[in-house]
Each structure stands twice: as C-alpha cells, then as structure tokens.
Amino acid sequence: MGELTYLQAISDGLRCEMRADPRVLCMGEDVGVFGGAFKVTDGFIEEFGPDRVMDTPLAESGIVGTAVGAAVVGLRPVCEMQFADFISCAFDQLVNVAGKMHYRQGLAVPITVRLPSGGGFSGGPFHSQNPEAWFMHAPGIKVVAPSTAHDAKGLLISAIRDPNPVCFLEHKYLYRRIRGEVPEPGYTTPLSARVAREGEDLVVIAYGAMVHAALEATQDIEGARIEVLDLRSLVPLDEAAILESVARCSKVVVVDEANATCAAGAQVAALIAEHAFEDLDGPVVRVASPDVPIPFSPTLEQAVLPGAERIGEACRELLAY
C-alpha cells in the first residue's frame, strides 16, 4: 500500500494489467516515446515495447476502429484519446461498430477508451468537455468515472477485464490534485456507486471531480448531515444505491460538471422522479454547467463550471425548503 496521485493510480492500474495479461496493449497519440500528453504511460515503452505501447497516427477513428478489430481477434486494447473531446472524431466507430456488435452479432468487443475529461484549467472549448452522456445514450457501451485514486486503479482494471467497450472518464483536474492509498497488486472496483460520506438530511449525487466539490461544499452547512453519493459508474447506473440514498435523505441535489441538458444527472433526476416521488421532501435540484461551450478565460470558465459555492448554495436552499 502506498499513496499515489489519481494519475499515478491510472498508470499503475494499466501497468498491472499489462504485466498480468499479454493481450493488453495501449495505443494512442504520443503515448509511446513521449509517454502520453499527461504522462500516464511514461516509461511504459521501455518495459513493454513499441507494439504494446503504440504510437499511432493522428487518427481517432483509426484508434478506436483498429482497437475493435484487434479486440475481436483476441487482444485487449486500451485506447487513449489525448483529450476526451477528440472522441467526437471516433464517435461512429465507438457507437455504431463497437457498441452494437454484441447485440447484432453476438461478438464481444473488449476495448477500453480512456478519456481525459473535464475543465477547470483554461483548456477552452476543445480541451475541457465531459462527453459521458453521449455514450450513456448509445446502447452497448459502459461508462465509468472514478473520483479517487483507489477507484481510478480499480475501475480501470475492471474496464480492461470487461468483455464490453468501456469509456473510462479520467478527470484531468484530479490528475495531480487528488492522492490516496492504493494497494500495490491489481484489484477491481465494482461498477456501482459508493457512499463518499454518510448523511440523512440531504444527498448530493455526483461523480468524477464533482464528488470533491460536493464534499467540500457540504462539510459544514449549519450542522446538517449531508450524504455524498459517488456514482463511479454511469452505465450501468447503480439505481438501487441512488434510490436508497433518496429514501434515507429525502432531499436530493444532483451535480454534473457536464452541460445540463440530457446530462448524466438528468437521467438520475428522471429515475428519482419516476421511482422515488413518495420519498421526496422537496424538488430534485440540479447543478450543472449551462449549455455553453466551456470558455477559455478563467473568469468565464469559473462562471460556467459548477463549484463548491454553487453546490453549497443549492443545498442550503433545499434544506430550507
């Protein structure tokens, strides 16, 4: 057991699986000699060689499409999108080829697509997006989004071992800001929610970087006992855990860093409206980015992204309801 950053935990998980399973390879732009734009695969090429740490052409559709081909003949590719935003270029291969393969033809596509996502560092409109909802809407693709170093390693290993295409959303803001105890051997984390803090007066449901914003925001709101539920997995969505928290707390704030419309949190809110109406003591409140591209300038970006302040405010209002 040692303390690792969120980023080191991702590297560690990938390294563990590559050591344990010769079928696992990582591929992407600049992941080999350079070690990746964020250095997740730093030093990998020396250990595993250029075939298994593959510097690919600048071709996102090519990265996902060839990964599908390699997967159906027995490999376990882990694709890196340099930034999650670039997955739009590979959307078709992921949604139409990988996502529908098993339903149509009974053929599994075990690929993992790593998506460095999220804003908060002036990345601008093309380096700050949270595209998870696109893939929640597409059948046949699993979507996970860890918030801690421990889960980053465990969920990556779960994703690699899963026989389905899995989008692994790793939040760039957390890369070097979050640390935690991470066991040395490989382990899996279940694709289910985790109670980050127990409470009974209100629950904040979040995932990824917003879990930390929620924890910070609700540390002390007039002595209320506020639960924070970390979804960890968006597909499958842990409906039982969500409904259980709602039944216990009766008041819910759902947080997305993503643009509000049809975001993961919208699905959570719909689920609660449909199945937990009787448990509620107030409206389901959502906190998310407005439907605008994520702006570059720090003042504009902070005006858009949800943070502890907005989450705290939403909680205060709902507690007073």
Next chain:
Amino acid sequence: MATYIAEVRSQFPDAPSEFLTREDRIGLWRAMLLMRGIEQRAMTLYRQGKVPGSFYDGFGQEAVSAGAAFAMGPHDRLCVLHRDLAAHLIRGVAPTRIFGQYMGRAGGITRGRDGNVHFGDYRTGCVGMVSMLPDMMLVATGMAMAFRMRKERRCALTWCGDGSTSRGDWHEAMNWAGVQRLPVIFVLENNQYAYSTPLDKQFAVDPIKRAATYGFPGISIDGNDVEAVFEATRQARERALEGGGPTLIEATTMRMHGHAAHDDMRYVPVELIEQWRRRDPIELQERRLAEIDVDVAAVRAAVEVEIEAGVREALEMPMPDPATATEGVFAEGEAQELGDGAAPWSGFSTPLTALPADASAPAPSPVDDQETHRWAS
C-alpha cells in the same frame, strides 16, 4: 464519363488462374450461382411481403466476393459488406440461415437483431458490416495489427465501395495499414455508382492511384472475372503473409440492380447496363467450365435444390420472441473470439508446388480439413 466508367482495366486479362483445380473452378462458379439464386429468391420473398424493410443485393457483382473469399485461409479474417454474399457462403454459412436473416426470423444469423445483409457469423471468422461505410476498413486493419503483433501468418480482408473512398475512415485505414505495413487486403468493389452518385462526382483522383501514395501497391482487375479476383487476392495474401504489407485491389464491376429493392436506377444509362449484361460474371465462368466439360446443368440443379430447401426451412422458423428484444446488449463472461471459417480452395488442403511450403500453414489452432470443406458438401 460513360466511356470511362465502362472501361475495365485488368492486370489479369482473361487469364484463368493456374492455382485453381477443376473442382476449385466449379466451386467458384457454384458460390456465385448460390449467391445469385438466394438473392433472386429473397427478392421474390420481399415482393411477397415476407422480407421486412428493404432488400439489397449484389446482382452482377458475384465474382468480387466469391473470388476474394475463396483465396482466404481458415485462420484469416474477413469483414463482409452488403454485396458480398458469396463470401458468407464460402466461409460456411448455410442458405437457410441467410433466408431466416432476411425475414427477421429467430433462426437468422442475427436472430432478428439486424436485417438483410447486415450480418456476420463470427464462428466463420467474419464480422458483419455496419451501414456507415467504410467503417470495416479500420476493423480489418486492426485485425491485421493484432496478427502482426503476435507474429502470426494470417491476413485480414475487407471490401469497400467506390463511394466509401470519399470518407475519412477510408484514408485513416489506408494510411494506418501503410504506416504499420499490415497484412491486410482492401478489395475496392468499384460498381460505378454509390446509390445514384457516379464516379465523377465521387473523386478527382482514381482511388487505385492513391494506394502508392500510402506506400503500397494498388492492382486493378476485372471484377467480373472470378478467377482474376481470386488470383489477385491470392497474390496479395501471399505478399501479406511474407511481410510485404497491404494491397488495394480495385475490382471493376457494375451494380446491375438499384441500390436497394425500391430503387429503379433510372439515373443509370441503359446502354451501360446493356454493355455490362454482356459481361455477366456467372456466364463468363460458365463458358470456362463448359470448355473443360463440366456438367453445368447438374451443378445448377443441385444449387436450386439447396436454395428451395433453405427457403422452406426458413419459412418455418419462428419470429423472435418480443420478450427477448432487450437481451444481449452487453456481453457477459469471457469474450468470445472470431472462429475459423471454411476455406474450400484446394491450395489450403493440398498445397500446390508453386506455393511457398508454408502458405497454408500458420495455424494458431489446428485445422480440420473436412470442416473447411463443409460448405461444398
């Protein structure tokens, strides 16, 4: 432009392949006959309202899938498109399951999950297409990437259409395969039209010329000569297995029917159709077989019997249970890989002297020769 599009440039002009035995040459013809017969019969079923949706066929293009698939070994892997039914037949898919597929029956290859020619039986080493073309170029490239990484002497092949050469995935696959020098064969099935769009609205530079710019050879052949398609593919495969990298084969042919059953193709000049009708791939091969005294009538009769039996059986298949509509979106347990397909070419079971000794070799798993010939029995 009409004169250009009717022109067939072949590096194998009317030259029967010396790598084909009498049985092989009959087998190629039989695969084409079976494809045409099944598709004609399915069109009737469509008009009778038994095939839902629309219906797509490869009338006039049978030689392209038959010739190319026939050159592929059991361990090779194929991504098959919508005008390539002969490839499925050669790899071992039974006609009855194809009829079941067209009619959306529970016994169809996708069990009613997908329709018409959108299928692949993974047990035969084939992945079915998606409608976004040419997505499968990248999938085939990825298969070849895995083969090269594992140092296996295997090859991947996919077809693509003239229209698909305009899309980015075509360029990404060509470039990727060239950069990594992968054992992959791209068969460009140039059938003159992408739905209603003719070649002169599709590209300013002939796609076959692009191959060289991606760093590998492009070969033009008569796509209606099944033996030429076989021979070009055989050579491309051999090169690929020897580490020579990818090949683009342009098989020039003609889509003799509309894009799908609803399309009367009035945008195609009548004389062009007439010109190509005289070059029918099945008739061309039949003339060759007559020269070597094959009883073509007997083969035809046997194919007819097989088709009718397939239709009868498929008509008895139940429709899928509506309660199963949401099943199977996700895979569970250990992922199943593609299996080996039938590979009926005699070159795989009795290597000819002209072949390198191990051309039929590598075998990641043992080959059952009986099994590989089951399609023709």
